[in-house]
Amino acid sequence: MAARAGVSTVSEANVVRTPGQKILESILHVDMDAFYASVEVLKDASLAGKPVVVGGTGTRGVVMSASYEARAYGIRNAMPAVRARRLCPDAVFMPPDFESYQAHSNRFREILLAITPTVEPISLDEAFLDVSGAYLLFGAPVAIAEKVRRDVRDGIGIACSVGVGPTKLVAKLASRKAKPDGLVAVTGEDVDAFLTPLPARALWGVGEKTAELLSRLGVRTVGDLARTPPAVLARLVGEQQATNLNDLARGIDSRRVVAYEAPKSVSHEETFDRDLDDHEELLREILALSQKVGARLREDGYRARTVTLKVRLANFTTLTRSRTTDPPTDVAADLYHHASEMFRALPGARRRVRLLGVAATGLLAAGEQQLALLRGERWSDVERAVDRIDKRFGLGSAMPAALLDRRRERRGSSDRG
DNA sequence: TCTGGGGTCCTAGGACCC
DNA sequence: TCTGGGGTCCTAGGACCC
Numbered sequence: 001m002a003a004r005a006g007v008s009t010v011s012e013a014n015v016v017r018t019p020g021q022k023i024l025e026s027i028l029h030v031d032m033d034a035f036y037a038s039v040e041v042l043k044d045a046s047l048a049g050k051p052v053v054v055g056g057t058g059t060r061g062v063v064m065s066a067s068y069e070a071r072a073y074g075i076r077n078a079m080p081a082v083r084a085r086r087l088c089p090d091a092v093f094m095p096p097d098f099e100s101y102q103a104h105s106n107r108f109r110e111i112l113l114a115i116t117p118t119v120e121p122i123s124l125d126e127a128f129l130d131v132s133g134a135y136l137l138f139g140a141p142v143a144i145a146e147k148v149r150r151d152v153r154d155g156i157g158i159a160c161s162v163g164v165g166p167t168k169l170v171a172k173l174a175s176r177k178a179k180p181d182g183l184v185a186v187t188g189e190d191v192d193a194f195l196t197p198l199p200a201r202a203l204w205g206v207g208e209k210t211a212e213l214l215s216r217l218g219v220r221t222v223g224d225l226a227r228t229p230p231a232v233l234a235r236l237v238g239e240q241q242a243t244n245l246n247d248l249a250r251g252i253d254s255r256r257v258v259a260y261e262a263p264k265s266v267s268h269e270e271t272f273d274r275d276l277d278d279h280e281e282l283l284r285e286i287l288a289l290s291q292k293v294g295a296r297l298r299e300d301g302y303r304a305r306t307v308t309l310k311v312r313l314a315n316f317t318t319l320t321r322s323r324t325t326d327p328p329t330d331v332a333a334d335l336y337h338h339a340s341e342m343f344r345a346l347p348g349a350r351r352r353v354r355l356l357g358v359a360a361t362g363l364l365a366a367g368e369q370q371l372a373l374l375r376g377e378r379w380s381d382v383e384r385a386v387d388r389i390d391k392r393f394g395l396g397s398a399m400p401a402a403l404l405d406r407r408r409e410r411r412g413s414s415d416r417g
Numbered sequence: 418t419c420t421g422g423g424g425t426c427c428t429a430g431g432a433c434c435c
Numbered sequence: 436t437c438t439g440g441g442g443t444c445c446t447a448g449g450a451c452c453c
Contacts, residue, residue: 083418123453207451
């Protein structure tokens with residue numbers, strides 16, 4: 001892997017403009033390589049050089065991260081675990097350790113913030129940087145990209161790949177090309193040549209379904225897409241998406257790097273090891289999910305206007321039901337009240353359920369709250385007290401009596417909490 | 418091959434209001 | 436009597452991203 005480092009680097013001379021001229025290629029996309037798997041190797045050095053897979057330890061898991069040694073066997077992210085096992089029976093399968101990933105991610109963010117405040121985290125292991133204001137301190141974008149790679153490797157011990165470009169899309173695609181452990185910079189005049197040959201699937205917003213629709217039109221590459229009139233595209237994918245795709249394909253992407261955006265929803269869901277059909281058991285799961293969502297809302301200081309229940313049946317069909325509440329709430333008892341009512345109202349009782357989820361949307365920050373908190377105050381106080389107990393004695397120290405059975409049932413099973 | 422969990426965004430129809 | 440137009444909100448479903 002190390003042998004590939006820096007292979008595709010475009011020389012700095014291509015990027016720097018004469019003084020006074022704007023440096024256009026100032027967006028960096030930084031992406032740590034095989035992040036979860038790399039953290040597991042840091043935690044246990046004996047895993048180094050082995051095929052390591054995070055996820056897929058349960059009966060229904062998918063691969064969440066695979067080391068490059070595992071990828072050599074054809075193992076990919078989001079692949080069902082059973083298939084990954086078949087491809088490489090000797091791979092080490094690890095359950096995810098999100099606390100550790102979060103800690104390494106915080107460190108990652110600190111390293112990036114030491115370069116510029118304009119850091120937009122995309123996930124735990126990935127971020128955009130706008131370094132147009134960092135020239136005097138750290139030099140041209142490509143020099144900064146090299147510094148980021150050094151700092152991340154020295155500070156965390158994990159390799160990362162960096163893409164440099166004039167837009168988010170180009171920077172993102174450049175970092176993908178740079179993987180693993182590399183750096184690719186694309187200048188403004190090279191954007192067309194860079195984008196045109198890529199498969200349409202590479203673009204943001206083109207997934208499996210859209211790629212299939214496009215291929216029926218004979219559209220396979222980004223270049224094909226750029227040549228397709230938006231009106232033709234619109235019949236397939238809708239007005240908005242058509243304009244969006246046509247712009248991206250021609251290198252037009254005006255999205256800025258935004259350091260912080262308020263969350264729009266908070267949710268928890270769980271796929272069960274086996275399909276459930278017992279009504280009481282399902283209601284207990286809905287209560288447990290409501291508890292988690294409520295705790296998150298209070299911790300982050302939001303109240304939700306809308307509660308959504310998600311139910312995936314054994315045959316994978318997915319139903320959602322949502323309800324807008326007045327006043328907004330951060331109280332788990334309220335979330336449960338609505339979610340359980342919506343569950344009971346579903347047609348066709350006694351169906352086998354594969355997954356349940358509870359989501360809170362229409363979030364209002366504490367500052368935006370009206371004074372209309374007349375209902376729910378009592379429960380809110382109770383749950384705040386539970387939050388304090390959890391903080392002192394660990395999550396789950398205090399819980400509704402209805403959940404005690406659930407906890408006992410799960411002890412000693414696959415549940416590690 | 419048999420499909421996780423956390424999110425964002427879009428579409429489309431219906432209700433409701435002016 | 437047989438039918439407006441626009442705006443906004445709500446709900447259900449689905450594609451997509453990491």
